[in-house]
Amino acid sequence: MLKTRLFTPGPVPVPDRVRLAMAQPIIHHRAADFIPVFQECRVGLQRIFQTEAPVLIFAASGTGAMDAAVSNLLSPGDHALVVRGGKFGERWAEICEAYGVRVTCLDVEWGQGADPAEVEKALAAQPDIKAVYVQASETSTAACHPVREIAEIVRADGDRLMVVDAITAVGVYDLPMDDWGLDVVVSGSQKAFMMPPGLAFMGLSERAQRFMETASAPHYYFDLAKELKNLPTDQTSWTPAVSLLLGLREALTMILDEVGLEATWARTEALAHATRESMRAIGLDLLAPDSPSPACTAVMVPDGVEGPKLRAHLRDRLGYTLADGQGKLKGRIFRLAHLGYFDRFDTIGCIAAIEMALAATGYVHEVGLGARTATELLRD
CATH class of the missing domain: 3.40.640.10 (Type I PLP-dependent aspartate aminotransferase-like (Major domain))
Structure with a gap:
């Protein structure tokens, strides 16, 4: 299942x-x-x-x-x-x-x-x-x-x-x-x-x-x-x-x-920050490091990994659907969301899945480091 x-x-x-x-x-x-x-x-x-x-x-x-x-x-x-x-x-x-x-x-x-x-x-x-x-x-x-x-x-x-x-x-x-x-x-x-x-x-x-x-x-x-x-x-x-x-x-x-508008903004930013730091921890580059949007994070596909295969593995083997790049960025980045109906456990799970998919498609790194980084940042 x-x-x-x-x-x-x-x-x-x-x-x-x-x-x-x-x-x-x-x-x-x-x-x-x-x-x-x-x-x-x-x-x-x-x-x-x-x-x-x-x-x-x-x-x-x-x-x-x-x-x-x-x-x-x-x-x-x-x-x-x-x-x-x-x-x-x-x-x-x-x-x-x-x-x-x-x-x-x-x-x-x-x-x-x-x-x-x-x-x-x-x-x-x-x-x-x-x-x-x-x-x-x-x-x-x-x-x-x-x-x-x-x-x-x-x-x-x-x-x-x-x-x-x-x-x-x-x-x-x-x-x-x-x-x-x-x-x-x-x-x-x-x-x-x-x-x-x-x-x-x-x-x-x-x-x-x-x-x-x-x-x-x-x-x-x-x-x-x-x-x-x-x-x-x-x-x-x-x-x-x-x-x-x-x-x-x-x-x-x-x-x-029920949640409150300011609390919604704060949750979204916390998920975005944890995601950015977790991607950096495993050696990945962000497309927008200097002016990032809290709505989503765009991550550069690392050398040696094919973007379509990475997202296909996430979708077909792990159940996670992430977005491709658009226009000239197609196949070069993947994007994951933080806006809307997401909580910290959703985000930590997605980061763990990204690490598993990266390892399966040829990216060598310490699997689990990203998820641990996000977990530490989202503990409170």
């Missing part, structure tokens, strides 16, 4: 309580009994996003919210700056280009965080830039960008939007939307929210809502003005994913009212 364990940075494991909540009988989304479900989800999301601004909910993946953050805010011919330091930074640029937005890319080495001074230079050189698009946590490289510092620069000079893909940041670490002056923050259900894929979230500042008034890029399903118009009646423009919202309400209760 082999138990299977999912350790990808999205989708993540879903708690039994959340799955049972989603198994409740379907209710009609225009009926009175749907309203408290939607209200509780909206208010809970505002608490996690740390904002007084509305947080919109879409039946979509996180990319849907990214799409809406371009098509509703800019017009063809407008100029945007994209911080491009991984696969999802590339996605911001691709979405902008799809809507006819002129894109200047600030390229960052994959695995590094952006230099705010370079953002400042780019904005000074091109004063017509209307929006800056950046990842808070670049999932493909397990690196963080300094969102707070970048936002201060964006705010200091000109009437520009600060748009943040926080799909693996919201609920993972402290990212206060209002206090940091972030205009748009997007996230998704299959990450820190411990949910299946299918819901996208977007916090939308007053400044962003003003930009909507003059934006002329085409859109239909992702129409933010329609969604905002429906909020006072606790309705969505289109049929919502009712079962997922029932699960979201349960997940928000667990995160906010």
